[in-house]
Amino acid sequence: MNLVSYLGPLLQNAGVFIILALGLNLINGIAGQFSLGHAGFWAVGAYVGASYGVFFAPAFLPDFVNLLISNVLAIIAASIAGILVGVPCLRLRGDYLAIATLGFGEIIRIIINNLDVVGGPRGFTNIPHWSNLFWIYLWVVICVVMLANLLRGTHGRAIISIREDEIAAAAMGVNTTKYKTLAFVIGAGMAGLAGSLFAHAQQFIHPSSFSFMWSVIILLMIILGGMGSMTGAIVGAVFLTFLPEFLRLFGETVSEWRMVIYSLLLIFLMLLRPQGIFGKHEFNLKRLWPVKTGDAK
Amino acid sequence: MNVVLKADALTMRFGGLLAVDKFSMEVAPTDLLGVIGPNGAGKTTVFNMLTGMYIPTEGRVSLLNEDVTDLSPHQITQRGMSRTFQNIRLFKDLTVLDNIRLAGHFRLKYRLLNSILRTKAFKQEEENLITEARELLKIFSLEKKETFLARNLPYGEQRRLEIARALAIHPKVLLLDEPAAGMNPNETKELTALIRWVRDHFQIAIVLIEHDMALVMNVCERIYVLDHGVEIARGTPAQIQSNPAVIEAYLGAST
Ligand SMILES: Nc1ncnc2c1ncn2[C@@H]1O[C@H](COP(=O)(O)OP(=O)(O)O)[C@@H](O)[C@H]1O
Numbered sequence A: 001m002n003l004v005s006y007l008g009p010l011l012q013n014a015g016v017f018i019i020l021a022l023g024l025n026l027i028n029g030i031a032g033q034f035s036l037g038h039a040g041f042w043a044v045g046a047y048v049g050a051s052y053g054v055f056f057a058p059a060f061l062p063d064f065v066n067l068l069i070s071n072v073l074a075i076i077a078a079s080i081a082g083i084l085v086g087v088p089c090l091r092l093r094g095d096y097l098a099i100a101t102l103g104f105g106e107i108i109r110i111i112i113n114n115l116d117v118v119g120g121p122r123g124f125t126n127i128p129h130w131s132n133l134f135w136i137y138l139w140v141v142i143c144v145v146m147l148a149n150l151l152r153g154t155h156g157r158a159i160i161s162i163r164e165d166e167i168a169a170a171a172m173g174v175n176t177t178k179y180k181t182l183a184f185v186i187g188a189g190m191a192g193l194a195g196s197l198f199a200h201a202q203q204f205i206h207p208s209s210f211s212f213m214w215s216v217i218i219l220l221m222i223i224l225g226g227m228g229s230m231t232g233a234i235v236g237a238v239f240l241t242f243l244p245e246f247l248r249l250f251g252e253t254v255s256e257w258r259m260v261i262y263s264l265l266l267i268f269l270m271l272l273r274p275q276g277i278f279g280k281h282e283f284n285l286k287r288l289w290p291v292k293t294g295d296a297k
Numbered sequence B: 001m002n003v004v005l006k007a008d009a010l011t012m013r014f015g016g017l018l019a020v021d022k023f024s025m026e027v028a029p030t031d032l033l034g035v036i037g038p039n040g041a042g043k044t045t046v047f048n049m050l051t052g053m054y055i056p057t058e059g060r061v062s063l064l065n066e067d068v069t070d071l072s073p074h075q076i077t078q079r080g081m082s083r084t085f086q087n088i089r090l091f092k093d094l095t096v097l098d099n100i101r102l103a104g105h106f107r108l109k110y111r112l113l114n115s116i117l118r119t120k121a122f123k124q125e126e127e128n129l130i131t132e133a134r135e136l137l138k139i140f141s142l143e144k145k146e147t148f149l150a151r152n153l154p155y156g157e158q159r160r161l162e163i164a165r166a167l168a169i170h171p172k173v174l175l176l177d178e179p180a181a182g183m184n185p186n187e188t189k190e191l192t193a194l195i196r197w198v199r200d201h202f203q204i205a206i207v208l209i210e211h212d213m214a215l216v217m218n219v220c221e222r223i224y225v226l227d228h229g230v231e232i233a234r235g236t237p238a239q240i241q242s243n244p245a246v247i248e249a250y251l252g253a254s255t
């Protein structure tokens, strides 16, 4: 087997999952709002992007322009879904928010399953092949730079303060509802982007591509890498994209027990390094010249 | 009299418990007032009603001649009243500098897009914010610790940082909930001087809840005494110290 044709799709998926994990990390890890519906926003983006490609895209436009239009539409659609879900749900705390977002993800999947125009349970086929490694990783870079800059500004600090102590944040004049919603909408928009890139890379999407299990796996990516760390989200996404392929080397049985292996992995992680591989830290060259944080060595 | 903060018959019920009963208070622009009373008297509940954390069952709060009773905590903070908490509520995993910078959040004018694109407005405002934060840290002798995580500060410094953070709001009224709790006598003494200095320097009103009688009698110009949610006395430190009801309910109990 040709290594490029084997690695290509895997790297594509890794890029898509990096964007998904970065978005969920903003919601769960940085704003501290426990969401379990990320696959729902991913689905919205994928189906909106794919619908544009199949039904509306003018053929005279170059592919990359059509891809960008599809990306933008997917971001807008998923962000709107983010507002619709976020505004009522972000009033809920902890477990309740998780359940409400989980419900949203399932509702989206069921709606798509019953939408005949986009193939319903048969899946959505013949999506134009516009995205590739270049576009996916260009977007990865844009997302990383955008998020890093966001977090170093006052809006990012406001989002972090909510995770740290919501009551203190409000006492410091931070409109907590606004910034929770902002984090949620940006995260959802990024999932939408990932959906559109994914659809135009795969050319075929199916409602079960976006099942609850995927929300859990994306969550696992950020838990593994370290909630609140972008570096962690990236490493977690790449790791969990390649792990199933690695397991396949050991035969079908091991591969089928994938979810069990993930669970064991999670248990070991909780025992050995509950904060995830990177904790809340980022990969940073400056760390070679450490500043005093008062942390015990 | 010019009034910056007015509590008008504030009442708070938690189910069957009457935690605060018709508490009224008027605060002038550079007042330094104390609220005292035994544990569970309702002092913190008063602060929570003033700052919008609790919606009073009855009564009104007005800040700088505006009725703020129904506003949320961040709106009240933005209108010029900030506070500290009895159980310190710092952003523990953020640096000392970031704790202070957060208090400047609502005053900054640059937009999300400015920070994503690192524009001039972003850099300029952030620079000013840091300069100002450092000045505050200096006042509170925390300038050498700006890169420390808040949770790694000793207790007394955490208390000071929380006051510095509340001042970074640029408040007209500052509420301190047991600022000396957990401090040693030496730290308490320094804090006493600091509180007075802050009032004089920033020309703001300060209302503090405190158990340390030496601190309260030393620094407060007027004192409100609460017992079981009811105001049993108000007056100057001298009047309070000789008030039989207070001695009975509070000072008597502790000596
Ligand atoms: N959120 C709440 N729910 C129920 N009871 C409360 C709440 N907050 C305070 N209380 C009760 O109100 C009374 C006054 O509490 P508090 O204001 O904290 O007293 P203090 O600060 O004077 O020690 C106490 O009996 C306390 O248990």
Ligand SMILES: [Mg+2]
Pocket (backbone or CB within 6 Å): B043, B044, B045, B086
């Ligand atoms: Mg109290």
